[in-house]
Amino acid sequence: MSTILEISHATRRFAGLVAVNDVSFTLEEGEILGIIGPNGAGKTTLISLISGTLMPSSGDIVFEGQSVAGLPAYRRARLGIGRTFQIMRPFPGLSVLDNVAVGALFGRNEGSLAEARERARGHLDFVGLGRFASQRADELGGPGRKRLELAKALAMRPKLLLCDEVMAGLNHVEIDEVIGVIRKLRDSGISILVIEHVIKAIKSLSDRLLVLHHGVKIADGAPDAVLADRAVIEAYLGKRRA
Numbered sequence: 001m002s003t004i005l006e007i008s009h010a011t012r013r014f015a016g017l018v019a020v021n022d023v024s025f026t027l028e029e030g031e032i033l034g035i036i037g038p039n040g041a042g043k044t045t046l047i048s049l050i051s052g053t054l055m056p057s058s059g060d061i062v063f064e065g066q067s068v069a070g071l072p073a074y075r076r077a078r079l080g081i082g083r084t085f086q087i088m089r090p091f092p093g094l095s096v097l098d099n100v101a102v103g104a105l106f107g108r109n110e111g112s113l114a115e116a117r118e119r120a121r122g123h124l125d126f127v128g129l130g131r132f133a134s135q136r137a138d139e140l141g142g143p144g145r146k147r148l149e150l151a152k153a154l155a156m157r158p159k160l161l162l163c164d165e166v167m168a169g170l171n172h173v174e175i176d177e178v179i180g181v182i183r184k185l186r187d188s189g190i191s192i193l194v195i196e197h198v199i200k201a202i203k204s205l206s207d208r209l210l211v212l213h214h215g216v217k218i219a220d221g222a223p224d225a226v227l228a229d230r231a232v233i234e235a236y237l238g239k240r241r242a
């Protein structure tokens with residue numbers, strides 16, 4: 001296995017607040033890394049630093065051996081960094097298929113709209129949305145929108161996929177289905193970083209877990225060991241329950 005992503009001393013400040021504080025870790029090719037932490041721990045900020053929607057105040061982000069810390073998001077997408085968004089905003093009025101086709105025109109793709117649509121159809125089938133292709137995207141329910149977010153990210157043909165709470169608000173059956181989709185993605189060769197609040201789901205999905213608390217990395221290792229760590233229990237569940 002080789003390292004696809006290396007974060008070195010990444011820090012992001014917002015005025016007086018340090019949302020991500022001197023965080024370092026690596027992600028190996030083909031690995032699923034789960035990131036957990038209480039609300040406001042800095043998880044989404046960290047993903048934004050990697051995808052390029054936010055720039056680090058200091059520190060470096062190296063993707064496939066190249067520093068990307070100073071590149072805008074679209075350049076990182078072209079290199080193969082794809083992400084989903086916690087708040088889903090499908091293009092209103094566009095069909096489910098065309099929402100994904102738009103993604104297929106960006107990222108590491110070339111070609112016509114017709115080709116983009118054809119690829120989009122494949123991605124919709126992959127996430128189980130094939131039969132909704134011609135429906136308006138803003139008419140999809142919550143679980144459908146989560147799958148659409150995944151299909152849109154996939155359409156950019158990422159080598160690294162950053163998933164921001166793609167299981168939030170789903171029931172057990174829907175969570176198992178999304179876990180199945182993410183595992184299939186990994187099996188297709190994509191390295192994956194997942195932020196999730198549903199501990200049971202992220203534990204079974206992740207090869208490794210990293211815990212953030214007040215912007216600081218407090219644990220990084222095998223899921224069972226990390227979840228049994230006293231500092232993690234105190235941070236994540238609150239001292240009273242530790």
Ligand SMILES: Nc1ncnc2c1ncn2[C@@H]1O[C@H](COP(=O)(O)OP(=O)(O)OP(=O)(O)O)[C@@H](O)[C@H]1O
Binds near residue numbers: 019
């Ligand atoms: N654009 C911004 N401007 C100012 N403060 C911000 C901004 N974005 C995030 N923050 C702050 O940075 C901290 C980390 O936020 P972030 O959204 O990364 O946490 P999170 O772990 O993803 O939380 P949640 O689990 O609630 O989504 C929070 O205190 C948040 O209020």
